[in-house]
Amino acid sequence: MSNKKNILVAGPYSKADLGELPGLANLYWLSEMSRAELEAALPSIDCIFVHFWPKELDTEAMKKMTSLSFIQSGLAGVNHVPFRDLSNGVVVSSNAGGYSDEVGEFAWALLLAAAKGVVSAQVRHREPGYGSAPLELGKRVVVLKGKVLGILGYGGIGKSVARVGAALGMKVMALSRKSMQHDGVESAIGEGGLRKILKESDAVVLGLPLNNLTRKMIGREELAIMKPNAILVNVARGEIVEQQSLYEHLRRNEGFVYATDVWWTKDGKECYPPELPFFELKNFIGTPHVSGPSAVVGGGPLANALANVTRYARGEKVLNIVDRADYL
Amino acid sequence: MSNKKNILVAGPYSKADLGELPGLANLYWLSEMSRAELEAALPSIDCIFVHFWPKELDTEAMKKMTSLSFIQSGLAGVNHVPFRDLSNGVVVSSNAGGYSDEVGEFAWALLLAAAKGVVSAQVRHREPGYGSAPLELGKRVVVLKGKVLGILGYGGIGKSVARVGAALGMKVMALSRKSMQHDGVESAIGEGGLRKILKESDAVVLGLPLNNLTRKMIGREELAIMKPNAILVNVARGEIVEQQSLYEHLRRNEGFVYATDVWWTKDGKECYPPELPFFELKNFIGTPHVSGPSAVVGGGPLANALANVTRYARGEKVLNIVDRADYL
Numbered sequence: 001m002s003n004k005k006n007i008l009v010a011g012p013y014s015k016a017d018l019g020e021l022p023g024l025a026n027l028y029w030l031s032e033m034s035r036a037e038l039e040a041a042l043p044s045i046d047c048i049f050v051h052f053w054p055k056e057l058d059t060e061a062m063k064k065m066t067s068l069s070f071i072q073s074g075l076a077g078v079n080h081v082p083f084r085d086l087s088n089g090v091v092v093s094s095n096a097g098g099y100s101d102e103v104g105e106f107a108w109a110l111l112l113a114a115a116k117g118v119v120s121a122q123v124r125h126r127e128p129g130y131g132s133a134p135l136e137l138g139k140r141v142v143v144l145k146g147k148v149l150g151i152l153g154y155g156g157i158g159k160s161v162a163r164v165g166a167a168l169g170m171k172v173m174a175l176s177r178k179s180m181q182h183d184g185v186e187s188a189i190g191e192g193g194l195r196k197i198l199k200e201s202d203a204v205v206l207g208l209p210l211n212n213l214t215r216k217m218i219g220r221e222e223l224a225i226m227k228p229n230a231i232l233v234n235v236a237r238g239e240i241v242e243q244q245s246l247y248e249h250l251r252r253n254e255g256f257v258y259a260t261d262v263w264w265t266k267d268g269k270e271c272y273p274p275e276l277p278f279f280e281l282k283n284f285i286g287t288p289h290v291s292g293p294s295a296v297v298g299g300g301p302l303a304n305a306l307a308n309v310t311r312y313a314r315g316e317k318v319l320n321i322v323d324r325a326d327y328l
Numbered sequence: 329m330s331n332k333k334n335i336l337v338a339g340p341y342s343k344a345d346l347g348e349l350p351g352l353a354n355l356y357w358l359s360e361m362s363r364a365e366l367e368a369a370l371p372s373i374d375c376i377f378v379h380f381w382p383k384e385l386d387t388e389a390m391k392k393m394t395s396l397s398f399i400q401s402g403l404a405g406v407n408h409v410p411f412r413d414l415s416n417g418v419v420v421s422s423n424a425g426g427y428s429d430e431v432g433e434f435a436w437a438l439l440l441a442a443a444k445g446v447v448s449a450q451v452r453h454r455e456p457g458y459g460s461a462p463l464e465l466g467k468r469v470v471v472l473k474g475k476v477l478g479i480l481g482y483g484g485i486g487k488s489v490a491r492v493g494a495a496l497g498m499k500v501m502a503l504s505r506k507s508m509q510h511d512g513v514e515s516a517i518g519e520g521g522l523r524k525i526l527k528e529s530d531a532v533v534l535g536l537p538l539n540n541l542t543r544k545m546i547g548r549e550e551l552a553i554m555k556p557n558a559i560l561v562n563v564a565r566g567e568i569v570e571q572q573s574l575y576e577h578l579r580r581n582e583g584f585v586y587a588t589d590v591w592w593t594k595d596g597k598e599c600y601p602p603e604l605p606f607f608e609l610k611n612f613i614g615t616p617h618v619s620g621p622s623a624v625v626g627g628g629p630l631a632n633a634l635a636n637v638t639r640y641a642r643g644e645k646v647l648n649i650v651d652r653a654d655y656l
Contacts, residue, residue, distance in 0.1 A: 101473045105496060109444035112437035121615040122447045141618045145429045167495035168433060287449040290469045 005313050006044050006067070011051030011074045019306055024313040030054060043067060049309050053080040062086070070318065072309045074302060076103075076156075076292075077237060079210040083327045093320045094209070095305040097156035099292040102301065104160025106291035107205050107235045110259035114231045115142040115203070119285050142202070142231075145169040150201030152194070152217075153208035154180070154187065157235065161205050173197050198222055203231040210237035211326035220245040229255035235291050238263040238270065247276045250283050259285035333641050334372050334395070339379030339402045347634055352641040358382060371395060377637050381408040390414070398646065400637045402630060404431070404484075404620075405565060407538040411655040421648045422537070423633040425484035427620040430629065432488025434619035435533050435563045438587035442559045443470040443531070447613050470530070470559075473497040478529030480522070480545075481536035482508075482515065485563065489533050501525050526550055531559040538565035539654040548573040557583035563619050566592040566602075575604045578611050587613035 007021070010030040015022055028041050038056060042064040048057070051074040062068075062085040071081060071092045078094045086092070113119050117140050149165040151158045154176040162185050165172045172185045175197055180187045188196050194217075198204065204226065208214045218232070219242040226232070234241060243264050250258055258278075263270045263286075270289060278284045292301060308318050335349070338358040343350055356369050366384060370392040376385070379402040390396075390413035399409060399420045406422045414420070441447050445468050477493040479486045482504040490513050493500045500513045503525055508515045516524050522545075526532065532554070536542045546560070547570040554560070562569060571592050578586055586606075591598045591614075598617060606612045620629060636646050 101497060102471050105440065105472055106444055106469075108436070108496075109440035109446050112433065113441050113446045116434055116437035116615070117618065118437050118441045118613065118615055119447060119450045121618075122450065122613065141434075143430050144433055163495045164492060167491045168436075169429060285446065285450065287444070287446055290445065290449075 005046040006041070007047045007049055007309065007313065008041070008045045009049050010054050010057065011049060013049075013051070013074070013302070017302060017306070019310065021306065021310050021313060024310065030056065039064070046070065047072070047309065047312055049074065049305070050081070051075060053082060057082075059085050070312050072305050072312070072318075074098075074305050076100075077209050078322050079237060079239075079327065081327070083324055086324070088324075091318065092322050092324065093305075093308050093318050094322050095301070096209075096320050098301045098304045100156030100160045103157045103207075103235045103291045104164065106261055106287075107157070107161050107207070107233050108164050110235070110261065110285060110287070111203055111205065111231055111233045112144075113285055114233070114257040114259045115144055117141055120282060142229075144203070147171070147202040148173065148200050150197035150204040151175070151185075152197065152204065152206050153214075153236065154182075154185070155207065155209075157207035158205075161207060170203075173201065194222070195225055198225040199227075201230060202227060203233065205233045206236040206240055208236050208240060209322075209326075210239050212328070213326060214240050216240070216242045218242065218246075220249070223249040223256075226256070228253050231257045231259065234258070234260040234262055236262060238274075239265060243274070243276060247278065250278070250281050254283055257283045257285065261287045261289055261291045263289065333374040334369070335375045335377055335637065335641065336369070336373045337377050338382050338385065339377060341377075341379070341402070341630070345630060345634070347638065349634065349638050349641060352638065358384065367392070374398065375400065375637065375640055377402065377633070378409075379403060381410060385410075387413050398640050400633055400640070400646075402426075402633050404428075405537050406650050407565065407567075407655065409655070411652055414652070416652075419646065420650050420652065421633075421636050421646050422650050423629070424537075424648050426629045426632045428484030428488045431485045431535075431563045431619045432492070434589055434615075435485070435489050435535070435561050436492050438561045438563070438589065438613060438615070439531055439533065439559055440472075441613055442561070442585040442587045443472055445469055448610060470557075472531070475499070475530040476501065476528050478525035478532040479503070479513075480525065480532065480534050481542075481564065482510075482513070483535065483537075485535035486533075489535060498531075501529065522550070523553055526553040527555075529558060530555060531561065533561045534564040534568055536564050536568060537650075537654075538567050540656070541654060542568050544568070544570045546570065546574075548577070551577040551584075554584070556581050559585045559587065562586070562588040562590055564590060566590045566598065571602070571604060575606065578606070578609050582611055585611045585613065589615045589617055589619045591617065 005025045007025045008028045008030055042061060043066050045065055046067050047070040049072050068090055073095050076095050076099045078092055081092055147170055149170040149172045151161055151174040154174040158174055162172045166184055174185050174187050175193050176187045179189050217240050263272045263274055272288050311318050333353045335353045336356045336358055370389060371394050373393055374395050375398040377400050396418055401423050404423050404427045406420055409420055475498055477498040477500045479489055479502040482502040486502055490500045494512055502513050502515050503521050504515045507517050545568050591600045591602055600616050639646050
């Protein structure tokens with residue numbers, strides 16, 4: 001009997017994406033299995049390499065996975081993983097950092113589009129009576145140099161965003177778990193740190209994982225602390241911002257802009273376009289969660305996750321283990 | 329008789345914008361003068377501090393300015409100055425660098441909006457049958473890290489743009505008059521350098537002054553050298569690109585994007601919206617020349633120009649003198 005690990009591949013990956021893994025483990029491809037084949041395999045599966053949690057792996061199926069010891073997420077975040085269905089012994093690793101630079105770039109696309117009115121200009125020129133618009137648009141253009149950039153979450157995305165902020169001559173502050181000083185970035189910690197960043201920043205970028213600590217972290221009260229003409233950019237997860245409060249805040253504060261690539265969920269799925277009519281607002285910019293475009297084709301973003309699964313297959317120590325308490 | 333210089337202020341500046349200049353020179357405010365007053369003053373004017381060349385200072389008026397020795401532009405470019413009407417003794421200084429960082433920021437807003445499809449997403453979600461658009465948009469998203477950024481013109485704007493390109497992990501090449509190596513930027517010179525940059529770049533930013541050397545510098549042939557899915561950003565002057573050739577190139581190459589803040593001129597004025605129907609094209613992004621929003625209110629962008637006029641008033645050497653041969 002082989003002592004190779006049994007790994008269920010539950011993502012849109014191809015064999016070519018998986019490097020040496022096929023030679024190191026027995027791979028089961030969820031997309032190629034019938035329900036009966038899956039049922040038969042469940043008790044022997046040691047590891048799931050998953051992109052976004054599939055409906056086949058429901059509570060009933062998870063009960064049958066008695067050998068399961070490791071789950072690797074291909075997505076950066078692990079909020080799609082059903083922690084309630086997992087026994088304590090199952091280790092879950094995120095793909096933290098896998099998409100950092102791509103998502104960081106996207107954050108800047110949104111932030112600059114908001115600051116410079118690039119989107120408004122495109123929408124406005126199609127409207128009648130455009131004559132006076134250029135002047136009006138020019139007055140709204142924000143110069144970022146010398147302004148304050150606040151970053152909530154100083155992991156891979158946060159660091160990537162900070163680097164560009166520094167190159168633009170912005171003063172950069174970041175909320176982090178531990179106090180630190182890094183490449184000129186001033187860190188702030190805890191509730192007081194959050195309030196300080198919200199109060200002083202001209203632009204705030206959300207680069208946090210979605211978990212118990214961050215869900216609805218930005219609500220009515222937090223929005224009220226922010227400058228009335230601030231820009232709030234979300235490239236993390238929609239649920240970090242409280243939807244209804246944001247909608248009302250945008251309606252009341254024309255100068256405040258929310259620019260997002262991520263959306264609130266409905267029935268467990270990201271809901272785009274959103275339930276509230278955000279796209280009718282001039283101070284709203286939204287893109288359909290496309291910041292990590294190379295996600296499904298392997299390559300750079302998948303490399304860290306694949307390396308971790310490969311470690312697991314070899315019996316080595318895995319990295320990027322999340323604290324399940326943050327997700328239960 | 330005072331030996332103070334007589335300076336004609338022909339820009340939307342206020343006294344508060346001019347620092348100590350009012351105490352050092354006799355200032356004539358064009359906006360406050362009648363035609364008769366202007367006529368009377370012309371022969372004694374030593375210097376013009378001008379934002380955008382005013383119609384009052386036509387060929388006839390210039391003939392009467394027999395004392396004129398210095399013209400300072402408040403705008404970065406001096407292509408608005410009527411060099412043909414100036415005698416050889418008149419020195420003209422640009423406000424080079426005055427708007428560099430602001431314009432550099434704007435270049436990134438345009439480049440990133442093009443790369444990430446931020447504008448298309450806003451326009452598309454308003455169209456019927458949007459259902460399949462997110463996936464299509466995601467496929468078009470370009471990751472800039474590791475790609476080649478070409479900058480034509482390595483003055484203030486070019487350097488500002490290069491700094492952010494480096495922070496994004498791009499390989500940066502710049503066309504400059506002299507060969508140089510600066511903060512990891514590879515320089516290319518001459519016609520061969522231009523062709524190399526056009527051929528190898530995934531995104532090209534125009535940061536050149538408009539003059540005899542750069543007018544229609546990017547025409548049919550140059551566009552044909554570029555990658556079919558390249559992004560061309562113009563924050564310099566519309567006339568650097570040949571309008572009709574660009575229009576045809578965009579029509580033939582759906583993957584190629586032109587993103588601009590500057591426009592072609594008609595009867596000496598920047599013409600927005602443009603004569604050709606660029607805004608009907610999906611691979612075109614345009615903003616109404618708003619990259620230097622703080623232009624007319626003094627402050628940072630005006631500081632260099634003001635410092636130069638102040639030097640002149642004090643009898644000191646002025647900086648940023650342009651070569652009139654480039655403009656005749």
